[in-house]
Amino acid sequence: MNLNLINKKVTHKRFGTGNIVKHNETSIEIHFASESKKFVFPDVFEKHLKLHDQSVATSLEQMLEKKEMERKEEELRKEKEREILRKQHELRLEHEKLMKNHKHHPESQMVFWCDTEEQISAFEEWRVFSGVIKSGNNKGKPNKPSRLHQNSAVLLTTVDPNQPEQDRKILGVYMVNEKFVGKLCEDGYIPAHSEYKLQLTEQESEQLPFYKYYVNEKSPDKMTWNTGKYRYFSNAWMAQILRDIVSLKTDPKEQELAKGFFKHFCKMNKILAQELPEPNGALMRS
Structure with a gap:
């Protein structure tokens, strides 16, 4: 505050005329005819105190207006913060409700078709995009992977454009993020x-053909993928794939991670590893 109010005359509604003898950022002292009084600064000027010097009074008024504007801005900022916290709380409650009431779907795993560019980005960013809805009222909006939950894994696959679909191979796999709930996914990123x-x-990929595990039960003799970036498939099939990855890995650190992954997956999907059948996908039946 650059305003110098020392020795300025003022009139107080109750104590009459006096001179300002001290002031700082938060308080002001005024000597009246019979006594000195301290007041809260600058609040006292809003209703109870009036400066005689009109030029200084104008400057003080401008300062008070600025302070009031800053107070309103601060209150608005706090209100916005409270609104954000309220929405976060609502989302957290909704998330907890979905977590509590969630029933595992027997086919809550995702196989994703990586194009050339995605083969790089999927492993650099460790996420995939579910694509957009092609028709209807929600055309253009991201697909919502509603079956995916904490028990779900995403299998990354590809097939060379010059090769038949039956040659689709597995590139990698990841569990979805610990806090991910497909029903709440608005941006399509997993x-x-x-x-x-x-x-x-x-x-390793060459030794893990996708159709060793996957089969379309309605057309068990066909290995086709006509549309879409992803499909849902069986929890048991994903467990089979993870078990085989464990046996493929030779690097001790990666094998340890694969074992932990397989164990965690089985626990999340209530699968008994010792009762897991051998793969019986389309390739095993042809």
Whole structure:
């Protein structure tokens, strides 16, 4: 505050005329005819105190207006913060409700078709985009992967454009993020778990054909993928894939991670590893 109010004359509604003898950012002292009084500064000028010097009074008024504007801005900021916290609380309650009431779907795993660019970005960012809705009222909006939950994993696959669909191979796999709930996913991005994520080497991928595990029960003799970026598939099939990845990994650190991943997945999906059947996908039936 650059306003110098020392020795300025004032009139107080109750104590009459006096001189300002001291003041700082928060208080002001005035000597009246019979006594000195301290007041809260600058609040006292709003209703009870009037400066005689009109020029100084104008400057003080401008200062008070600025302070009031800052107070309103601060109150607005706090209100916005309260609104954000309220919405976060509502989302948290909705999240907890979905967590509590969630019933595992027997096919709550996702297989994703990575194009050339996605083969790089999926492993750099450890997330995939579910694509957009092609028709209807929600055309253009991201697909909501509603079946995915904490028990879900995303399988990353590809097939060379020059190769038949039956040659689709597995590139890697990750559990969805610990806080991910598909029903609440608005942007279509499916992020990975902080720990359980595995990328396969080219040699490992060659040994893990997707259709060794996957079969379309309605057309068991057909291996086709006509539309869409992803499909849902069986929890048991994903467990089979993870079990085989464990046996493929030779690097001790990666094998340990694969074992932990498999164990965590089985626990989340209530699968008994010792009762898991052998793969019986379309390739095993042809």
